[in-house]
Amino acid sequence: MKKVNIGYTNRLFAEGLELMIKGFDGYELEHSLKNDTIVSFPSLKFNEPKLLIMELDIPKKSDLDLIYSILESQFGLLILLITGHPSHSMAAELIDCGISAYLLKSCIPTDLKSALDKISDGKNYFCSTITAELLVGKNKNQRDEKLALLTQREKEILILLVNNHATCEVAQKLNISENTVKTHKRNIQTKLGFNNIIELLLYAVRNSLVEVGYHDLCLACPYFSNN
DSSP states (O other), X not given: OEEEEEEESOHHHHHHHHHHHHHSTTEEEEEEEEHHHHTTOTTOOOOSSOEEEEEESSOOHHHHHHHHHHHHHSTTOEEEEEESSOOHHHHHHHHHTTOSEEEETTSOHHHHHHHHHHHHTTOOEEOHHHHHHHHHOTTTTSOOGGGGGSOHHHHHHHHHHHTTOOHHHHXXXXXXXXXXXXXXXXXXXXXXXXXXXXXXXXXXXXXXXXXXXXXXXXXXXXXGGGO
């Protein structure tokens, strides 16, 4: 049974989340706290896997600082962010700061369940046209010169990694060891100058190595139909 924690700004919305979590098979509610008390709450110990749903109405710069503080104080925490007012620029910063999933309040309960399942499995789940725009980028047809630095094997591994294949799965598909995959991944990150899988995904899509993974975006979102 996976335990889910809720950080909220709106108590009424939090109660709705609590009811949904209690109705999901395989999940149960652990803590439900106001966002600004999560970091300072001294006895808060998240169970594994560490899942936190954060509800933010209109994300601000101060919320980025809060998320950074939470991630620093709770190592290995997986944050699923739910917001009511999408912002292209803020979405980029929120994803870059380390959240694992991004949903809009216009999404449906099955999207929430899908997001929890994805991040529990070590993957990511992002929603809305903002995410699609971030993935596609403004210069999709202009390949970055750094791409030429990658070997053919590194490109193969990059494509598999950004398509949500775990290290062990990549090793099996390419018939190489997991340590070799990890070494290639470090080399890819060094050559491209990126530190996490989200940055690698953005890079891969902008350079036409992979297509935007629409199956990982919630199709019920009203913003999605504008793509």
